[in-house]
Amino acid sequence: MTIDLIDWLVMIGTMLSIVLYGVWKTRNISSVKGYLLGERDLPWWTIGLSIMATQASAITFLSTPGQAFESGMGFAQFYFGMPIAMVLLSIFFLPIYYKLNVYTAYEYLEGRFNLKTRTITAGLFLLSRGMSAGITIYAPSIILSTLLNWNLFLTNVLIGGVVIIYTVMGGTKAVSVTQKQQMIVILAGMVIAAVIIVFKLPSDVSFSDAVGVAGKMGKLNVVDFTFDLSNRYTFWSGILGGVFLFLSYFGTDQSQVQRYLSGKSLSESRLGLLFNGLIKVPMQFLVLFVGILVFVFFQFVKPPLHFNTANVDQVSQSEYYTDFQDLEKQHEEVFVQKEVEIRNLIQAINSDDETAISSSRAKVESLVEQDKSLQSKADDLILKANPAAETKDQDYVFISFVVNYLPIGLVGLLLAVIFSAAMSSTASELNALATTTVIDIYKRSAVPDQTDHHYLLASKWFTVIWGVLALIFAETASLFENLIQAVNIVGSLFYGVILGIFMVAFFMKWVRGNAVFIAAILGEAVVVGGFIMDKMEILNIGFLWFNLIGCIVVMIFAGIIQIFMNDENKGNQVSPS
Amino acid sequence: MDQENDQDLLDEKPPILGSWNQLYLMVLFIHSIILFLFWVFTHSYS
Numbered sequence: 065m066t067i068d069l070i071d072w073l074v075m076i077g078t079m080l081s082i083v084l085y086g087v088w089k090t091r092n093i094s095s096v097k098g099y100l101l102g103e104r105d106l107p108w109w110t111i112g113l114s115i116m117a118t119q120a121s122a123i124t125f126l127s128t129p130g131q132a133f134e135s136g137m138g139f140a141q142f143y144f145g146m147p148i149a150m151v152l153l154s155i156f157f158l159p160i161y162y163k164l165n166v167y168t169a170y171e172y173l174e175g176r177f178n179l180k181t182r183t184i185t186a187g188l189f190l191l192s193r194g195m196s197a198g199i200t201i202y203a204p205s206i207i208l209s210t211l212l213n214w215n216l217f218l219t220n221v222l223i224g225g226v227v228i229i230y231t232v233m234g235g236t237k238a239v240s241v242t243q244k245q246q247m248i249v250i251l252a253g254m255v256i257a258a259v260i261i262v263f264k265l266p267s268d269v270s271f272s273d274a275v276g277v278a279g280k281m282g283k284l285n286v287v288d289f290t291f292d293l294s295n296r297y298t299f300w301s302g303i304l305g306g307v308f309l310f311l312s313y314f315g316t317d318q319s320q321v322q323r324y325l326s327g328k329s330l331s332e333s334r335l336g337l338l339f340n341g342l343i344k345v346p347m348q349f350l351v352l353f354v355g356i357l358v359f360v361f362f363q364f365v366k367p368p369l370h371f372n373t374a375n376v377d378q379v380s381q382s383e384y385y386t387d388f389q390d391l392e393k394q395h396e397e398v399f400v401q402k403e404v405e406i407r408n409l410i411q412a413i414n415s416d417d418e419t420a421i422s423s424s425r426a427k428v429e430s431l432v433e434q435d436k437s438l439q440s441k442a443d444d445l446i447l448k449a450n451p452a453a454e455t456k457d458q459d460y461v462f463i464s465f466v467v468n469y470l471p472i473g474l475v476g477l478l479l480a481v482i483f484s485a486a487m488s489s490t491a492s493e494l495n496a497l498a499t500t501t502v503i504d505i506y507k508r509s510a511v512p513d514q515t516d517h518h519y520l521l522a523s524k525w526f527t528v529i530w531g532v533l534a535l536i537f538a539e540t541a542s543l544f545e546n547l548i549q550a551v552n553i554v555g556s557l558f559y560g561v562i563l564g565i566f567m568v569a570f571f572m573k574w575v576r577g578n579a580v581f582i583a584a585i586l587g588e589a590v591v592v593g594g595f596i597m598d599k600m601e602i603l604n605i606g607f608l609w610f611n612l613i614g615c616i617v618v619m620i621f622a623g624i625i626q627i628f629m630n631d632e633n634k635g636n637q638v639s640p641s
Numbered sequence: 642m643d644q645e646n647d648q649d650l651l652d653e654k655p656p657i658l659g660s661w662n663q664l665y666l667m668v669l670f671i672h673s674i675i676l677f678l679f680w681v682f683t684h685s686y687s
Contacts, residue, residue, distance in 0.1 A: 140679070144676065147668055147669065147672040148669065148672075150668070151665045151668055151669060154661070154665065155661075155665070275686060276686065278686070279685070279686025279687060280686075282687070284682065284683060284686040284687065285683055285687065286679040286680075286682055286683045287676070287679050287680045287683045329653060330653055331653045331654075331655060331656075334655070334661070335655070335656070338664065338665075338668050341668060341672070342668060342671060342672070345672070345675055346675065349679070
């Protein structure tokens with residue numbers, strides 16, 4: 065699959081102009097404070113867009129529409145706790161960070177507890193974020209290179225290399241000002257894509273018909289009130305687990321903390337966070353809704369049996385190709401029948417005939433099941449042709465639609481959206497990794513008492529080092545598929561415990577450093593134990609709940625251990641007398 | 642002096658509604674409306 069010259073020009077032109085603008089805007093930065101905190105002069109809308117761009121990686125725009133295509137809109141619930149978390153952060157976290165005038169979230173932990181707790185927490189961040197920076201580059205690269213026949217090595221270098229250049233040159237301010245432009249491109253691109261898909265529907269199918277069909281096929285289930293710990297996305301997991309996850313991510317992950325610490329004032333930072341809280345949920349709804357529109361589009365235009373063309377190419381070169389072709393023929397027959405039934409369903413909905421709706425819906429559901437069975441058989445053939453193949457193809461749905469059905473020019477814009485998202489989140493990660501390394505480890509413990517210029521250079525060099533490490537990880541990630549899964553899991557298992565440490569720091573003033581340190585180790589053991597039991601199917605817990613469990617366990621353990629330590633101290637004081 | 646600066650920092654008013662608590666309530670109120678609309682959307686089309 066190739067893309068048109070105009071699309072190349074749109075894509076490269078959009079990306080290049082954003083990067084050059086960022087470099088030009090930050091050309092005069094010459095101090096550590098300017099480099100790591102951006103002279104603290106950013107307004108709230110830049111902070112808000114920068115926070116959103118940091119969180120929205122490329123995989124958000126590749127995978128989320130595919131998720132809606134497969135499973136409906138329930139994933140929106142994942143973000144339901146975010147506005148509550150933004151309010152809590154504005155009340156409790158931000159004033160403390162501003163009062164202490166910190167560069168990193170972890171600096172605060174030394175004053176509150178001890179150096180040991182600061183260093184360990186910073187180390188946990190560096191470990192999990194350092195590895196995930198490579199995946200932020202690799203995940204979109206593997207999809208784009210597979211589908212567009214691009215060289216994986218060069219795609220990684222294109223994303224990672226450009227990010228390293230402008231992050232090293234302009235520091236945190238370059239990250240923020242480019243993110244503002246990137247986020248504008250991302251939002252505009254998704255809105256335009258949604259409008260174009262509606263125009264791409266058959267002339268006799270209105271927007272209202274499209275939404276009606278998606279609803280009757282069970283795709284518009286945004287809210288699910290059932291309380292089920294094993295169900296990953298419900299209203300309750302989003303509101304309860306989500307609040308703790310986002311408190312931890314936005315309050316203690318330096319890649320986010322650094323975004324709002326570069327605000328002009330406490331007020332601007334608070335407004336930036338609140339803006340993010342209000343916009344994020346509707347934005348995620350929009351991205352999912354684009355996936356729903358793609359789903360409806362493929363009810364009238366035959367979709368491929370399997371969206372990952374690399375897998376299909378492998379089968380076509382194997383002895384299983386005839387079997388695969390048979391499945392494709394059956395898939396086409398099912399599609400033709402399904403299209404007829406869907407038009408019947410639209411008629412029934414428009415005439416408000418409940419009996420006809422139920423009848424058509426049952427027939428459509430039966431045909432959907434038949435098609436799923438064919439897809440499952442196709443997956444089996446793909447695995448026979450290549451036992452190492454990844455058969456899950458939902459990440460390829462949206463990008464397949466983009467390159468095959470969107471008009472010339474818009475393909476380039478949507479590719480720019482994906483690249484912008486990859487670069488914006490990677491830039492924040494590299495910037496935060498360098499800041500934490502310099503402020504919490506290098507300057508604090510390894511090489512103290514040097515000049516401002518020395519630490520400025522060190523910050524730039526550590527940005528380069530983390531960038532190169534992320535690139536090396538991205539280049540070798542395809543060799544270690546299991547490692548990628550492990551990295552994602554490890555990251556999510558740390559968040560609750562790190563939040564617990566900060567919650568104790570903020571709200572349990574009587575607890576000291578040693579107690580929280582032991583509690584953190586015990587809390588992590590409980591979370592990892594719970595995760596292992598979940599994997600062994602002894603327990604069944606959705607991963608969002610681990611954020612809540614980790615946080616609560618650390619707080620309880622820290623309180624109990626401190627009480628015992630107080631008693632012990634009292635005992636020690638009494639016994640000599 | 643530092644305490645005065647800290648107090649100045651915390652006394653900053655939001656650009657609208659007069660106090661931060663009111664602004665937080667407005668954010669949570671708008672979020673509740675969005676969630677209610679999602680619930681209506683789910684029920685209308687399921």
